[in-house]
Amino acid sequence: MNDGPAVEGAAESWAAPGEGAEARRPAKPTINDVAARAGVSKATVSKFLNVSLGYSVAPKTRARIEDAIRELDYHPSPIARSLTSGSSMTIGLVIADIMNPFFPDLVASLQSVVETRGYNLILGSSGRDGDREVEIIRSLIQRRVDGLILASVQGGSAELEFIEELGVPTVLASRDLPELLWDTVVIDNVQGAEIAVKHLRDLGHTRIGYVASNQSVKPFHDRLRGFEAATADLPDAVSVTVGSMMEDGRLGTHELLARTPRPTALHYANDVMALGGLVACAELALSVPWDVSIIGHDNISAGSLPGIGLTTVDSAAAWVGERAGELLLHRIGGPAAHGGPPQLVVRPAKLILRSSTAPPAEARGAAHA
Structure with missing residues (x-):
């Protein structure tokens, strides 16, 4: 015996106990059930479900259908919708x-x-x-x-x-x-690299390196363009092009920091590469940011973790x-x-300031002189 209230318009399939039939779960509600509960036609419910195809339903009618769908826990079949709507x-x-x-x-x-x-x-x-x-x-x-x-x-x-x-x-x-x-x-990837370089220059860096990536990928191409434009008047600005993964960033960092004069700041085409740069600096026993400032691009969640604190350009x-x-x-x-x-x-790009950038050693020394 079912002591609960009946749901009007909902189809239910059952077998009485003791009749040798196995009890079955109630059938899933259909579009007909939703129409009956909302007091509208099946066609109106169909229009509601396919609003993305340009159909419109009056606000009061839409509210009744939404209530019926929620009360019946109705989930339209994607296959059925595909057959009827072409979607x-x-x-x-x-x-x-x-x-x-x-x-x-x-x-x-x-x-x-x-x-x-x-x-x-x-x-x-x-x-x-x-x-x-x-x-x-x-x-x-x-x-x-x-x-x-x-x-x-x-x-x-x-x-x-x-x-x-x-x-x-x-x-x-x-x-x-x-x-x-x-x-x-x-x-704006060009602007993103430009604001990264501006931040480094405002700190006093003039020997700035850039670890670039695949130039056939336009965002990477634009970021290198922005770096080159922002450092055009810096004779010691330098770049190297590698892949786009952490190990690529590590190898590119080793290459740039082996140069003379050594860069005091490095910008990377993405944050994953910048994380590789942090690894390379640790391998070289260089402190970030006191020996080398590092700035990435993308603002991945790992960059905000304690102990990393990666300054970066937010790609939103x-x-x-x-x-x-x-x-x-x-x-x-x-x-x-x-x-x-x-x-x-x-x-527009936005700079996220954290702890991986600081003035270069010579600027800090001059400030304390």
């Missing part, structure tokens, strides 16, 4: 390297944005391999994703033109292309992911959204 309700995200701690904040904020609209996120990591990146993108398109977000991709316009030809809505995140193919969300990964998600949802939201030129959204 898979999935978005593909391609990142450069899942091991890079820059990406978790971007992925988390993007996932939060798209899930509020009923989309699922499919993640692919290329491992900084351009060919692998193209394979992942083609695989996502074959899965009929509704749109793509490409974060810090390795390929250029020529390698990615097939996406444009297939008409898949796409947004670039933390990576821009010389030819603006799609909506793009980036931090969470903001980039959120904004990219909003732009993509707008593009796939309906016929009217597909038109219009691509948008380039650029956010």
Whole structure:
């Protein structure tokens, strides 16, 4: 006997005890149940569920449907929605390297944005391999994703033109292309390097080194441009180009600190490389920041840990992911959204001051003289 109140409109399947039938769980609520509970038609509920396709529902009706969905604990089937709407309700995200701690904040904020609209996120990591990146993108398109977000991709316009030809809505995140193919969300990387150098120069550094990375990747290219522009009048400014991982930063640091005159400050193309720089300084028995100042780029969470205190340029990964998600949802939201030129959204870089930078020894000595 069921002592609880019946739920109007909810389908329930059961077998009476003692009749030799195995009791079954109540059937999952359907769109018909939601419509009955809200007092609207099935078509109206369908429009509510597919609002991303451009449908609209009156506010009072929307509130009744939302209440019914919550009370019934209704979860629409992604497959069923795909068949009825032509939408898979999935978005593909391609990142450069899942091991890079820059990406978790971007992925988390993007996932939060798209899930509020009923989309699922499919993640692919290329491992900084351009060919692998193209394979992942083609695989996502074959899965009929509704749109793509490409974060810090390795390929250029020529390698990615097939996406444009297939008409898949796409947004670039933390990576821009010389030819603006799609909506793009980036931090001003040139300015980011410039403010990093300005900080070092304001402290009194003139022998500044830069550990650069792959110049075919535009953010890295722009950061080197910013460094070169900001140090054009410094004869002892120097740079070296390596990979983008911690070990690359360690090796690049050893190379620069072996030079004469030795740099008193080093800037890095990303924070992971800067962490490698901290390791190299420890190996050389050099104190950071008293012997060498170090400044990174990205503002990964590890840089704020006690004992590291990495001064860095904030790449606002969470903001980039959120904004990219909003732009993509707008593009796939309906016929009217597909038109219009691509948008380039650029956010000014911001310097995060911590304990890894200080005036050079000669400046400290002059101050105490």
